[in-house]
Amino acid sequence: MVLVEPGRLELQEFDVQPPAPEEILIKTRITSICSTDIKVFHGQVSSAHYPLIMGHEFTGEVVEIGSQAVKKYSIAVGDRVTPEPYIPCGHCAWCRTDYHYHNCATVGLYGISLACNQPPHLLGGYSEYVYLIAGTILHKLAPATPDLAGSLSSVVGNGVRWVKTLGQMSFGQSLVISGAGSQGLCALAAAREAGVSPIVMLGLSSDQARFALAKEIGVDHIVEVDRQDPLQSVPDLLSGAPDVVIETSGVPIAIQTAIKMVRRSGRVVSIGLSGGKLTPIVFDDLVWRDITLVCGKGQAGNVVDAMHLINSGKYPFDKINNFQYQLPQLGRALAETEKPPPGFIKGAVVFG
Ligand SMILES: [Zn+2]
Ligand SMILES: [Zn+2]
Numbered sequence: 001m002v003l004v005e006p007g008r009l010e011l012q013e014f015d016v017q018p019p020a021p022e023e024i025l026i027k028t029r030i031t032s033i034c035s036t037d038i039k040v041f042h043g044q045v046s047s048a049h050y051p052l053i054m055g056h057e058f059t060g061e062v063v064e065i066g067s068q069a070v071k072k073y074s075i076a077v078g079d080r081v082t083p084e085p086y087i088p089c090g091h092c093a094w095c096r097t098d099y100h101y102h103n104c105a106t107v108g109l110y111g112i113s114l115a116c117n118q119p120p121h122l123l124g125g126y127s128e129y130v131y132l133i134a135g136t137i138l139h140k141l142a143p144a145t146p147d148l149a150g151s152l153s154s155v156v157g158n159g160v161r162w163v164k165t166l167g168q169m170s171f172g173q174s175l176v177i178s179g180a181g182s183q184g185l186c187a188l189a190a191a192r193e194a195g196v197s198p199i200v201m202l203g204l205s206s207d208q209a210r211f212a213l214a215k216e217i218g219v220d221h222i223v224e225v226d227r228q229d230p231l232q233s234v235p236d237l238l239s240g241a242p243d244v245v246i247e248t249s250g251v252p253i254a255i256q257t258a259i260k261m262v263r264r265s266g267r268v269v270s271i272g273l274s275g276g277k278l279t280p281i282v283f284d285d286l287v288w289r290d291i292t293l294v295c296g297k298g299q300a301g302n303v304v305d306a307m308h309l310i311n312s313g314k315y316p317f318d319k320i321n322n323f324q325y326q327l328p329q330l331g332r333a334l335a336e337t338e339k340p341p342p343g344f345i346k347g348a349v350v351f352g
Contacts, residue, residue: 026129
């Protein structure tokens with residue numbers, strides 16, 4: 001499914017050739033739909049190159065491995081794999097530093113920066129086959145891991161990043177996760193795995209499907225912010241202010257609430273995007289209350305931990321993509337991701 005230009009999707013056919021020596025050919029099984037796809041669809045992502053096959057959260061089955069790639073990757077034909085979206089250069093200062101290769105100046109991004117009008121053409125997940133090119137970081141799915149869960153490797157990687165790299169959390173700390181979307185749910189699983197407890201999730205009364213899954217993953221308390229004031233409910237539930245707040249929604253009032261809510265000398269991890277809206281913050285409050293405010297992009301170097309979590313089978317990640325579509329329905333899938341129908345958590349395109 002080619003995004004010929006912003007706003008125009010078209011089903012096109014390409015010949016599938018054997019992969020080049022450095023490449024791996026996979027047959028796509030699941031591609032998870034990301035809110036970034038919506039921005040790429042509307043032409044709001046500066047690194048996007050059209051015409052483009054979108055899709056950067058996917059799993060596939062290895063069909064053929066190039067002669068050089070065989071030496072670099074310990075994979076076999078038939079393995080189920082998920083690539084990281086970023087394709088780092090591997091040589092610059094950012095790429096040689098832990099957890100920062102997403103700052104690489106020449107980093108490639110599946111489904112975003114690689115146009116489909118030049119070989120090997122198939123470089124995004126909304127395609128029946130995808131070529132994984134030199135520099136790809138690849139992870140294997142365990143035999144029992146559902147494809148749906150594997151397709152979330154980078155989303156779970158983000159959750160790991162908010163909790164571990166940015167949040168610096170460990171067992172016994174209390175946490176509030178603001179936002180019940182897939183990012184909040186993946187952060188919840190990472191926090192549970194780290195022994196963080198108790199955990200409160202903030203969402204809207206329309207988030208019932210998300211809350212039900214959050215309970216399965218292991219949330220301790222839920223606060224519906226359109227029915228209760230979280231600045232009163234959360235300290236009641238925790239018998240005090242939380243050690244850390246992870247704010248995933250990007251809504252200005254939610255960011256302000258997170259800063260007011262966290263304990264003195266606590267930490268706020270604010271990673272939601274507000275779409276360019278201003279969030280007024282009185283920095284004196286941060287200074288006097290000794291608050292650490294951390295912001296940042298998603299996973300880089302966190303997917304290894306994410307795959308441990310996914311392949312452990314301990315968390316029902318396969319239930320996050322609860323709306324599924326066929327490839328020709330991608331237009332509707334994107335529209336529903338943008339304006340979610342009741343019960344929607346996250347969508348996925350299912351192949352085969
Ligand atoms: Zn994404
Ligand atoms: Zn680099």
